[in-house]
Amino acid sequence: xxxxxxxxxxxxxxxxxxxxxxxxxxxxxxxxxxxxxxxxxxxxxxxxxxxxxxxxxxxxxxxxxxxxxxxxxxxxxxxxxxxxxxxxxxxxxxxxxxxxxxxxxxxxxxxxxxxxxxxxxxxxxxxxxxxxxxxxxxxxxxxxxxxxxxxxxxxxxxxxxxxxxxxxxxxxxx
Numbered sequence: 001x002x003x004x005x006x007x008x009x010x011x012x013x014x015x016x017x018x019x020x021x022x023x024x025x026x027x028x029x030x031x032x033x034x035x036x037x038x039x040x041x042x043x044x045x046x047x048x049x050x051x052x053x054x055x056x057x058x059x060x061x062x063x064x065x066x067x068x069x070x071x072x073x074x075x076x077x078x079x080x081x082x083x084x085x086x087x088x089x090x091x092x093x094x095x096x097x098x099x100x101x102x103x104x105x106x107x108x109x110x111x112x113x114x115x116x117x118x119x120x121x122x123x124x125x126x127x128x129x130x131x132x133x134x135x136x137x138x139x140x141x142x143x144x145x146x147x148x149x150x151x152x153x154x155x156x157x158x159x160x161x162x163x164x165x166x167x168x169x170x171x172x173x174x
Contacts, residue, residue, distance in 0.1 A: 001055045003039050003106055003117075006047035010034040010156060020046055028068050028153035035153055037062075037117075039104075053106035053115065057087055059095060060102030060119070067123045068153040069130075071116040079143020080107075083114060099125025112145050126152070 006013075010029055013036040017025040023046070025038045036047070039055060039062075075083050087105045099121040106115040120126040130150075 001039055001041050001058070002043060002109075003037065003053040003055050003104065004045050004047060004050045005035055005037045005053075006050050007033045007035050010161070014156075016046060024062070026062055026064070027156045029156055030151070030153045034156075052109040054109060055104050056084055056107050057103070057105035059104075060100070062102045062119055063155075065155050065157070066101050067120040067126050068155065069116075069118045069120065069126050070151045070153075071118075071148060072113045072151065073116065073148045074113045074144065074146040076112070076143050076145045079145070080112075080114075082143055087116075097129055099129065123152070123154070 010027060013025075013027045013034050016036060017023075017027060023038050023040065025036050025046075028035050028037070038046070045052065073083070084105075084107065101119040101121060103119065104115075104117040106117055108114065118126070120129075
């Protein structure tokens, strides 16, 4: 199975999603950008500028709400099989953490930065996990090809967005 993601404005990403109603395209955002993510078994990209990943580990069903963390871990060629093996054995470990809804281990089709994609109940659940576990990462540093980093997103709350747009329109007409 493959995962595809791209960045853009929420309106643009929503437009793509509306054109493909049979796919579960998840739209999330942070203060800098919007991001669309979907998974599919065939090798079809809806995005012109897609980042494509093979999904190595799947746990849980991604949902329309929650908080997303993506740990980007650049690895050397020698380190890739070591990392993949470590995560295949950690699969059950992550299930026990409070607040995790779903997670994926994503192997890049191009490049060397793997992604540990995790969906949380909320940002607080992620921050609690981050304090105790992120600093204790067990990926062997000998296999790192650079510094790992985390990006975070919130799933788009369409109802809140519509209310915000409605309030903006009302204020413009006042």
